[in-house]
Amino acid sequence: MKIVIIGASGTVGRAVAEELGRRHEVIRVGRTQGDYQVDITSQASVQALFEKVGPVDAIVSASGGLYFGPLATMKDSDFNQGLQDKLLGQVRLALTGQHYLNDGGSITLISGIVAHEPIAQGVNATTVNAALEGFVRAAACELPRGIRINLISPTVLTESVETYDGFFPGFESVPAATVAQAYRRSVEGVQSGRVYKVGY
Numbered sequence: 001m002k003i004v005i006i007g008a009s010g011t012v013g014r015a016v017a018e019e020l021g022r023r024h025e026v027i028r029v030g031r032t033q034g035d036y037q038v039d040i041t042s043q044a045s046v047q048a049l050f051e052k053v054g055p056v057d058a059i060v061s062a063s064g065g066l067y068f069g070p071l072a073t074m075k076d077s078d079f080n081q082g083l084q085d086k087l088l089g090q091v092r093l094a095l096t097g098q099h100y101l102n103d104g105g106s107i108t109l110i111s112g113i114v115a116h117e118p119i120a121q122g123v124n125a126t127t128v129n130a131a132l133e134g135f136v137r138a139a140a141c142e143l144p145r146g147i148r149i150n151l152i153s154p155t156v157l158t159e160s161v162e163t164y165d166g167f168f169p170g171f172e173s174v175p176a177a178t179v180a181q182a183y184r185r186s187v188e189g190v191q192s193g194r195v196y197k198v199g200y
Helices: 011-020 043-053 076-100 123-139 176-188
Strands: 002-006 025-030 056-061 101-110 148-154 195-198
Touching (some): 011 025, 056 076, 076 123, 101 123
Parallel strands (some): 148 195
């Protein structure tokens, strides 16, 4: 399969590229690194990416920024960061990318555990991740030509525990290589509209 991975230079993206690259042709895409670059907050940038890459068998996202901060001081502009980046950015990849997928292709997006287990200063993250779950469940009902869509929802990464020190008290972590197996399940499997929870 020909697979395009957006966010391939991140912790999850690198693990996914390594896992899928063992059996498939992988195109690595990042904001500033990789075979191609893309800004998922820009429709023009996403459109240009797919026009350059051409038809693919799978679109994989391990990308998306969020806003973390206390609700008491949060502004709508803060909240909008996650809406424009992780939510609409990945929705944009799916809406645009579906037209570049071969018959029977797949789309795999990423959310996270806070969709179900809120944390302090994570209101934006919980909202965005929960919305992504709704999008994937609904989109799976309408995608044509046998195209599938799934969502990967990992707990905090082992590699990122120190970065998010204190944000996930008592949460068990999971290595990125384990998350990559869920991506393989989505890309190489047959299911659609699924939320694959990893580590919880």
